Amino acid sequence: MVTQQTGLDTNSLMNNETHKSCLPSLQEQPQCLQGLLEPSPLMTIKVQEFHPEADVNTYPLLRLGIIIFIIFLCKNEYGNSGELRKENGDLRKENGDLRKENGDLRKENGELRKENEKFQMEIDQRRTQFRNGWQKASLYPDWRKEFFQAVNVILDPATAHAALVLSEGNKCVTCGEESQDLPKDPQRLNSLPCVLGHSVFTSGRWYWEVDVRDSGAWDLGICRSNAMRQGKICVKPENGFWAIRSYKDEYWVLTSPEMQLTLKEHPTRVCIFLDYEGGCISFYNMTDKSHIYTFSQGPFNVSLRPFFRLWLGYSKSLTICPVPDA
Template sequence: MVPDAVLPCSVRVQGPARENGGADGGVPGKNNLCERSYQQRERGADHTQRHSPRKRHLPLLFPRRQILRRGHHAPDGGSWSLSPGVGSKPVIEMTGHEDGGIRLECTSVGWYPEPRAVWRDPYGEIMPPLEEAYTTNADGLFMVTMAVIIWDQSVRNVTCSVNNTLLNQEKETVIFIPESFIPSTSPWMVALTVILPSLLVLIAGTICLIKKLQMEKKILSMQIEVENEEKEIARKELGKERVEKEKERQIKEQLHEELRWRRSLLHAADVVLDPDTAHPELFLSEDRRSVRRGPSRQSMPDNPERFNCQPCVLGLENYSSGRHYWEVEVENVMVWAVGVCRDSVERKGEALLVPQNGFWTLEMFENKYRALSSPEKILPLKERLRRVGIFLDYEAGDVSFYNMRDRSHIYTCPRSPFSGPLRPLFRLGSDDSPLFICPAFTGAQGVTVPEGGLVLHRAETHRSLQDQFPRLRAK
């Protein structure tokens, strides 16, 4: 039977204090007092009257079990709290042999708050516990249980101490371990303790060596695999290069064949320039087969056919059907554009020379060749153009450009159905050298182009520029 507990208790009362201790919930008794704070209001007829609080000490009796339940309230609504306390002296028990040593268990009860328990060897050094548990019983007090295993034969006595850190009070128990309880060490065990580490080191070294050999083998295998992959890639690249060269050769043969076919079917167009369309800064030769840009504008009538902003001039003939072909010498001209356009294009203002506006042209500007489209397409030509061939197939909607020095294809405009007559277009952006139109043979109308290509008649080039461009000389 657990005896009741007596704790000192003080009650604060609002209203008249009652003289009867039992009316306040306390019962006089022996050694059973608890410290508590209690307030209540006088309930009666004159409950509006206020009284100043008064403090008085009353003996209150509660069973010990009821008091020690933390977090509960007294029967009349009051509250209580536990005071620090020291528990029982630790009890040490040898429970037997375990893992080649002696297992000791230490138990102590009745502590509050949670205590600190440790094992110590004969030299006062703390020994780490194998197990440690702190629990509370129904009264709210702590019980501590610790276990330790003693393997060292030199340790003959062990101390279990439990300390209340708040009160700085400690209880301890020392146990002496008889030699008969200490397990004897077998010679085989001694030998095993010497051989086993050496064996483990040998095994670890063997494992490391095996892993190292495996890693080296793996690295060597990866290197061989990489070399094989590189060889395979090189072989594929070589094969790809051969295929590309063969494809390029076939394309060249196809283009040459197409060029021969075009030249055998197309008719050479005898193109001459139309002076009524020439920009005022353009000077035409007397035979109207070459044009040069001058340093200033000429005084010319501003007729509707004339370009007033773009330095362009059109061919005199227009084409509404059939296949046609002509060549232009552009060797020394730094800025130029050649091609075809609709006869109805806008000639006033800065019109863009793009298919949307009725122009299909090839341009040389800033040492780069461009197909004037939207957007522009830069052509990666390996050598500078000297003579450009323009091919027009009206029914097929085809305008193509060729390098007539090596008969290589330059560019083909996206095909689109033509409507209305088309005319050759020439544009000069620099005044360094004239642009020449290669003449067809006499009576070339309807005459097929020979396989060797047109022979450029350069008789006029032996004449001075002043003879070719009398208007330029006059300026």
Template sequence: MIKLFTVTLAAIGYEKFAWKGVIELLRTGMFIIGIYYCRKIDNKLGDLQKKIDKGEQDKYKIKQEKDNTAQEKDNIALEKEQLKKENEQLKKENEQFKKEIERKKAQFKSDWRKEEFQTVNLTLDAATAHPALFLSEEGRRVTWQEPCQELPSCPERFVSIPCVLGQLHVSSERYFWEVEVQDAHSWDLGVCRNNVARKGRVTVSPQNGFWAIRLYDGEYWSLTSPETSLTLKEKLCRVGVFVDYKAGDVSFYNMTDGSHIYTFSKQAFYGGLRPLFRLWSSDSGPLTIVQVD
């Protein structure tokens, strides 16, 4: 190829054209071509580096966005937790507010009932007391005593169930009294007809002339037939018994907060009614009638 090129040059008048010149010419061409391709490669490398740099910048931006998103999530989580706490606090305050309103409403109702009902300084009737029951000298407290006392037999005395009656005979009007039950663990409180059975098998229920509530084994009951379980907000410390003879109502109130416990309504009363107190065992604790000024 190169020889043909040399012959051609000689034919057109370049007889003295030598191989050395051709080689130099070729070297020059190759050098120029090399420079061209080197520049082209440099340009491509430069473009590639720019792309790499841009990719690194994009990665950094994405990382920053991820970090910002994570921080925003943490902030949202903190805000949610704070809102949850605030909501719980508001709920507690709302519940307390409701309880206070209910307490005041109940207290108002209880106070109103006190004004409508006649207060009595009640004492216990020793002639009705079961032999296991011991009465205080002033006749306002009853406790369990073992062994049983030797007491004279009389028709008024309870023999089968450990009860004692109050001296009050209710046959009209409205009456109420209060009883301290804080240290007592099992008891019955209410009213009964004066002529209820004292001997034999006796069931405390309205059908047998008893209207009472009970605390037994930590649970409160209304002595209906069958018995009705009572759900109270707190342990009873002082119980108010309200008797409206004409209306046929016997109501029980928690006198600590004025809340209503239970009402026997529209009962068929006849004859006299007596306050009823019952203890269950030696660990029942005392029942104390509250003296009213």
């Protein structure tokens, strides 16, 4: 019993010694860590060490310059922003003006469209009225052509006066410098410088145009196929001629007696309309589309031919216009 107790005491003593021997090492450990945990002294780097020539007083000035430069940039940016805002405002105003102008144009366009529709309705009404009574109407030669057929008139050399020269194709007649030596022909008009067209009309409604701009004096119209051609000829309806005349810038209708016409504009083209069954021969100034004169005498009962006359010493030429779409 005593021995066992003594052994225990011995072991306890050994353990105590061991603990005591370890204490110094544990106490030394905080001292070792203390060097790591304590803050290191601050290090200062002097600019002079890298730039010995730099002056310490230079850096405040440098900072001031940088600040001024930044202020300048901000101010410049602000100024540019102000200009942009002003320009943007001007553009908005201009855009508003353009929208207003566009609205005005749309309104004006709408009004013009209404006027055009109204005008077109009036034209359609007049066209309808014209179609219902075109025989009595003396206006709108182009509309009148809708009721007539264009004829390709060719001059007949066998009827041409000896002083007249026909072009190749017999579409133009000119006064020659002297009379030609032509064979005698009962069809030839020998007393007046006239020529007839090849076309012979016994029915229908026809029209043709003659270019008179190169002629100082002329007679244009229609005559009976059996009208007198030899000897003295007087161009008037009683003798089978229905014609108008231009002479020295005066215009006449060859009735009995002759009647002077007043034209607003000198014609460069004359259109002749023949309504055989209606007994009407009408003349139109195609330069200003105006009506010149109409012969009305009831239905014809004889064949008719186009009639052309030049005046020696005054006339140059007459040209038959080509047929549209021919």
